Amino acid sequence: MDLVDPIVTILVSLYILWETWPVLKESINILMQAAPNLDFEAMKRDMLKESGVVNVHHIHAWQIDENRIMFSAHINLNDQLLSDVEPVYRDLENLLQKKYHVDHVTLQAEVFRGKSNELFTRDRHDI
Template identity: 55%
Template sequence: MNNDQLSGMRFFEVTVLNAVITILEFLGGIFSGSLSLLSDAFHNLGDSISIVLSYIAHRISKKQQTKQNTYGFKRAEIISAFLNSLFLILISIFLIIEAISRISHPETIDGPVMLGVAIVGTIANFVSAFLLNKGAKHNLNMKATYLHLLSDSLSSLGIIFGGILISFFNWTIVDPIITILVALYIMWESWPIIKKTVGILMECAPNLNYAAIKKDLLKINGVTSVHHVHAMMVDENSIVFSAHVNMKDMPLSQVQLIYDQINKLLKGKYHIDHVTIQPEVDRGRHDDLFYDNGKDI
């Protein structure tokens, strides 16, 4: 079984689990009167939608490049990760507002029902998170989905704790407090993904040691200067790099040998996937590494 088949199977299993949890928590929240349980149900509903979107984006990202999409479709997963994380933050803001309202106007809650549903939800959420854990280490899209599920698992643990306190001590104020804490945690975990995906979509430069790159390139025999560098990420794992490289005046056949050395260096040491070099003799020799005169692209 290949990785795509495995990913598809896991996405399907997690989607089914989340659909069951969502229905269970909606019913449990309605019958128990627990806001944290209802909020977790809405959260799980969002997870189910995000899982489907993530899988669709994952399949789209595997499509071959075309003349309209010359870098392929890898950013489909970046867009999915951004939308999933943004959705989590918006849901969290809504839950905090509703929880503050509940603190001012507490409602009666059936602790045992809340506790039982939370236990079942916690087990299912941890199973779902476990299924996607491996892929989340190297893929922002799967990481965003994994964080959805992990945050659900932690929120369910909080609901269990709240259910115990409500069942034995009738501390109903615990319910909105747990809701606020879980919402803040979700926002805290989602923000780095928002920041990174926006950076990729805005074609911000990846975190490379550009001074070291220039130093290494100048060590190659025949290279005299490096300027006008551009770098961006197609997705979180694919770096595109271009530069103007000044060389000694030589035949094109020799330039090609130098380019091969540059390509090998950048791919091997700095893990850059796509390298484009513009060879020059004197033009731009004294320009800065990052060319900036207010109109360059």
């Protein structure tokens, strides 16, 4: 009978840990600004469908709370006036917000720089 109390206590503790793990994991990911679960290749394909977009690279995405995702990327565009880039920005922001539920989008337009870069930039130590 002396072992029943500690065994029940351990079982209850394990149950509580099991039930709280998803919330704890999500909290840690938010605090560490972990990358959200997004299909980055699909995002790139969709962004490349926008008129004038030649390449998408150097992306960053992070989750700042349970509902909001921040996203930044460099986009290569055809050489054009800056005033002609604004509609492209708007269209890409709308696409990312509606289809991928990204709340804050920051895009950097480029013409030549990074044109052949991959979606993710790797540190030289990773190669």
